[in-house]
Amino acid sequence: MNAVLHLAAVSRVHGEGATEVHALRSVTFRAHPGELVAVMGPSGSGKSTLLTLAGGLDAPTSGSVRIEGHDLATLDNAGRARIRRTSVGYVFQDFNLIPALTAAENVALPRELDGEKSRIARRLAVTALEEVGIADLVDRFPDEMSGGQQQRVAIARAIVGERRLILADEPTGALDTDTGEEILRLLRARCDAGAAGVMVTHEARHAAWADRVVFLRDGVVVDETGSDEPEVLLVEEAGR
Amino acid sequence: MSIRQAMLAILEQGPMYGYQLRAEFEQRTGETWPLNIGQVYTTLTRLERDGLVEVVVGDAGSGNAGHGGVGEPLGSDRTHVYRATEAGRSEVSEWFATPVPRSQPPRDELAIKLAIAVTLPGVDVGTIIQRQRTATMASLQDYTRLKRTGRAATPQEPADLAWSLVLDALVFDAEAEVRWLDHCEARLRRAAAEREGVRPGASTPSTEGATR
Numbered sequence: 001m002n003a004v005l006h007l008a009a010v011s012r013v014h015g016e017g018a019t020e021v022h023a024l025r026s027v028t029f030r031a032h033p034g035e036l037v038a039v040m041g042p043s044g045s046g047k048s049t050l051l052t053l054a055g056g057l058d059a060p061t062s063g064s065v066r067i068e069g070h071d072l073a074t075l076d077n078a079g080r081a082r083i084r085r086t087s088v089g090y091v092f093q094d095f096n097l098i099p100a101l102t103a104a105e106n107v108a109l110p111r112e113l114d115g116e117k118s119r120i121a122r123r124l125a126v127t128a129l130e131e132v133g134i135a136d137l138v139d140r141f142p143d144e145m146s147g148g149q150q151q152r153v154a155i156a157r158a159i160v161g162e163r164r165l166i167l168a169d170e171p172t173g174a175l176d177t178d179t180g181e182e183i184l185r186l187l188r189a190r191c192d193a194g195a196a197g198v199m200v201t202h203e204a205r206h207a208a209w210a211d212r213v214v215f216l217r218d219g220v221v222v223d224e225t226g227s228d229e230p231e232v233l234l235v236e237e238a239g240r
Numbered sequence: 241m242s243i244r245q246a247m248l249a250i251l252e253q254g255p256m257y258g259y260q261l262r263a264e265f266e267q268r269t270g271e272t273w274p275l276n277i278g279q280v281y282t283t284l285t286r287l288e289r290d291g292l293v294e295v296v297v298g299d300a301g302s303g304n305a306g307h308g309g310v311g312e313p314l315g316s317d318r319t320h321v322y323r324a325t326e327a328g329r330s331e332v333s334e335w336f337a338t339p340v341p342r343s344q345p346p347r348d349e350l351a352i353k354l355a356i357a358v359t360l361p362g363v364d365v366g367t368i369i370q371r372q373r374t375a376t377m378a379s380l381q382d383y384t385r386l387k388r389t390g391r392a393a394t395p396q397e398p399a400d401l402a403w404s405l406v407l408d409a410l411v412f413d414a415e416a417e418v419r420w421l422d423h424c425e426a427r428l429r430r431a432a433a434e435r436e437g438v439r440p441g442a443s444t445p446s447t448e449g450a451t452r
C-alpha cells in the first residue's frame with residue numbers, strides 16, 4: 001500500500017555550533033491510508049518538529065518528505081502551498097486561528113484560497129463545525145470562544161473537505177475528557193474512511209485510539225506499538 | 241474475596257443455576273476475570289455451608305427444572321438452583337456499604353520490578369521502562385478497540401453499560417501505568433544528569449524540555 005506520508009531518514013538541526021539542537025535524527029516514518037498513528041514523547045523530543053516537516057511547514061536539514069508521492073523538496077513554494085491546502089489538514093498546537101475571522105470564516109479560508117465558491121466553502125465549514133460539536137458558534141470570533149472551543153474550530157479547519165492527510169498537534173490538549181473522546185472518534189472516523197492521520201498527544205488514553213503508537217526520545221524513534229492486525233486480549237465478541 | 245460477594249449479589253435477582261450465575265457475571269465483566277465453572281460451584285458450596293445461600297431445587301427436582309441442566313454434566317451441584325438467604329442478603333448490603341480497602345495495595349509486580357532494578361548496577365532500567373510502556377500501550381489499544389466497537393460502544397442493556405465501565409477501569413488503570421512509567425523515566429534521567437553534572441554542549445533534552 002502506498003503511504004500518504006513518507007519521511008525518509010529525516011533530520012532537522014536548529015542553530016549551529018555550540019547552540020546546535022538536533023530536533024530530529026534520521027527518522028523514517030510512514031502513514032498509510034486508513035491509518036491513525038499517534039506520536040508520543042516527552043517535551044522537546046521532536047514531536048512538533050516531525051509534524052511541521054510532515055506538513056511542509058518546515059524543511060528537513062537532510063532526508064526527504066513525500067506526500068502522496070510528491071517530494072516536497074522538488075516543489076516550489078506555490079506547489080507546496082497547494083498540497084498543504086488541498087491534501088493536508090493541520091491542527092496546530094496553539095490553534096493558529098486568524099483573530100479577525102469568525103469560526104466559519106477560519107474554517108472556510110483554505111477552501112476559498114483553493115478557488116471554491118465562498119457559498120460552498122461556507123457550507124462545508126458549517127458542516128465541519130457541526131461535526132466538532134459547535135454549530136452554534138459559527139459566527140463567533142476566536143477571542144469570544146473558550147480554549148476548547150477554539151481548539152475545535154482548529155480541528156474543523158483541518159478536516160474540512162477531503163483531506164488525505166490529517167496532522168494534529170495535541171488536538172485534545174484543551175478539551176475535557178468527553179469532548180476529547182468525541183474528537184478522537186471523529187479523527188478515527190476520518191481515518192477509517194481512508195485518510196491517514198498523525199496525532200501528537202501526551203495522553204496514553206488518547207494515543208490508544210491509534211493503530212500505531214510511535215515513541216520519540218531526543219529526536220529518535222525508540223519504539224512502536226501496534227500493527228495493522230489487531231491482537232485482541234479480551235475476546236469479547238466470542239463470548240456473545 | 242470479591243467474587244464471592246459478586247455472586248451473592250447477582251443472586252439477589254432471583255434463584256439461579258451455577259452456570260447461569262457465571263453467565264450473568266461475564267455479561268457484566270466480559271472475560272476480564274474468567275470464572276471457571278468448578279470455581280463457581282466451589283464458591284456456592286462454601287456459601288451454602290456458611291448459610292448465605294440455600295438450595296431451592298435439588299437433585300430430585302431436575303426433572304421439572306424446565307430449561308435447567310440441559311447439556312450440563314450430571315453432578316449433584318449442577319442441578320441445584322441457589323437462592324440468597326436473609327443472611328446472604330445482609331452480607332451483600334454490607335459489601336455495598338463498605339468501601340473497598342486500599343490499605344493493602346494489591347501486589348504490583350511492575351513497581352516491585354522497578355524498585356529492585358533501580359538499585360542494581362548492571363540493569364538497564366531505561367530499556368525495562370520502554371519495553372513495559374510499549375506493552376502497556378498495546379493493551380490500552382486493545383481495550384480501546386473493544387470500547388469503540390462491540391456492545392460496549394452502544395450499550396443497550398444495563399449489563400452492556402457495566403461491561404463498558406469495566407473496560408474504562410482497565411483503560412484508566414493502563415493509562416496510570418504509562419504515566420507512572422513516564423514519571424519514573426523523567427526522574428531517573430534527571431537523577432542521572434545531576435550525578436554527571438550538566439555538561440555544556442552535551443545533549444540533555446529532558447532538562448531543556450523541562451524549561452520550555
Ligand SMILES: Nc1ncnc2c1ncn2[C@@H]1O[C@H](COP(=O)(O)OP(=O)(O)OP(=O)(O)O)[C@@H](O)[C@H]1O
Nearest residue numbers: 014021023042043044045046047048049050448452
Ligand atoms: N526554531 C527553533 N530553534 C531552535 N530550537 C528549536 C526550534 N524549534 C524547536 N527547537 C528545539 O527542538 C527540539 C524539539 O522541539 P519540538 O517542538 O519538536 O518538541 P515537542 O516534542 O513538540 O515538545 P512539546 O511536547 O513541548 O510540544 C527542542 O529541543 C526545541 O527546543
Ligand SMILES: [Mg+2]
Nearest residue numbers: 047048093169
Ligand atoms: Mg510540540
